[in-house]
Amino acid sequence: MNNQSFVRRAAVSMTLAAAILAPSPALAEDCTELPNPVFFPATTLLESLLAEVGPILADEARSDDQMTIVHFPLSSCISYDIGREQMPLTGSAVYYLPDGTQATCDMPENSDIRSDLTAMDVGGVTCLGGETPPAELVEYPSHVETLGFVVPRGSSQTAITATEAYYLMSFAGEPGFEVAPWTDPNFILVRNPGSSTQLTIGANIGLPGTMWNGSLRGHQGSGDVRDAVIAENATGNAESVIGILNSSKWEAALNDMKVLAFQPFNNCFGAIFPDSTSTSRDKRNVRDGHYPLWTNLRYIVRTDGAGTPVSANGEDAAARAQRFVDLMTGVQSIEPLNLPEAVIGTGNIPACAMHVAREVDGGPIASFEHPAPCDCFFAESNGIDSGCATCTTDDECGEGSCRLGYCEAR
C-alpha cells in the first residue's frame, strides 16, 4: 500500500466511523432490502446527475432494467480504494424513489456487501500515485465535469490567477506570502487529498492536491464546501472566503455563490470564466481549451480475466452494474432517460460537445474531434440559439448529420 493509499484508508475509516456514529434518521431503510440495489461508492460530484437518473431507474415499471442506485457519496480516490480493496460497505447511503424523492438507507451491522462498481473524476493511476491500476478494474470514461474557484455571492472578487492559487494552497495566508483578500486559512475551503477536485486543480496550479497546506479548511464532500461557502454570505466574511467546487454544484446555487474567472499558467492575456461570460452557460472556454480546470468522470467496473464484469454480490449484481455503466456512458439508452440532456442539465458537458481532451488527469490539453459531435444540442439545451436547423433524419442536413434533433456540421 503506498503512502497516499494509507492516508486515504485512514480517512475511509474515519468517514465510515462518522457515518456510523452520526445519529441516523429513525426508520431508515435497510440498503440491502431495496429492490435490485447497485452498491455504488462514488464521487460526490455525481450527486446532481444521480438525482436525475436515479428516479428513472428506480421505476418498477421498468421491469428488467429496474435498479436502485445506492450511492455512498465520497471523495473520488476513497471511493476507488473501497472498490479496489473490496472493503465491506458500512454506514449510510443515498438513493432515489421513482417520484424523485431522495432517501437514505443504512447498511446492516456486520454486512458483507461490497461495492458493485465505483465512479470518480480521476483515473486509477492518479489515485495510486502513478502506479499502474489493477488490470481487472476497467475504466469507462464519461462526461466532463468543470471545476473552479468559487466565492460567496456577496464577495466582490471576480478572478484568480494560477499563481495566486498556488500561494493560497501552499502558504495558506502565511505572512509574506498572502494573497488578498484570502488571507485567513479558515476561510479557504478545500476538500482533501483524495478529492478529484483538489487533485485536478492542484495539477493546474503547480501544487499537487496531496501537498496542500494542512491549515486550510478541508471538507469531505463537494456539498460540504458548497454549504460552507453559502453560509458565509450571512456572516460578514464573504470577502475573505474562497472555495473549490464543481460546476454541477455551483450552477445549482447561483443565487448564493459565483465562480471566479481563472488565469492559467502560460495564459498571457487574462482570466476567463468556464463559460464565455460570468453569466452565460455555454462552457465555451472549457470546450475549446482556454479553461483547463476540468476532469472526466470514470466508472470503474471489476472484471474477471476475460473482461466479464464481476461483483462479490453475485452475478445479477454484476449484470446490473454493467447495465448501469452502459446507460451512463451512452452505450445503451432507454426511454425516458436522455443522458446528454441530463448531463447538460446538471452543469456538465457530454464528451460529444468537447473539442479538447487530455490523457493525463489535470495534464496537457490537446485538440480533439468527437466522432459524433453534439454542439448544436449542447447550445440549445443551455438556452443558446445554435443557428442549427432542427431535424429528424440525416437527409434533412445536407452534408451534416442529424443528431439529437439538430443538424450537426458532421
Added chain:
Amino acid sequence: MNMNVMMKLSAVLVLVSALGLGVSCTEDSGDDATGMDDEGGEDFMCDPVGANAEMGALLNAPVADDVEVIVKQAQHPGNPGPLDLP
C-alpha cells in the same frame, strides 16, 4: 532557427493576434495584458508556450469579442509562475 524558437515565435504571434482581435477586458488593460508584471520581479515576460506547445497555443488562442476577459492586478508576491515559485 531551431524548432523551439520557432514554436515560441508562433505562440507570440498567436498572442499578438489575440490582443489585436479585440479581447474585451473588464478591468484595467495596462501592462498586465502583455504579460508584464508591475508588482513582481523586473522584466518578467509571460511565456505563452510553457511545457506543452499545443496546450500553450490553445490557452492563448484568440477569443471571440463576446468572451469576457479579466485582467487582474496580481495579489501574490514575486513573479507569476509556473517557474521559480517558492
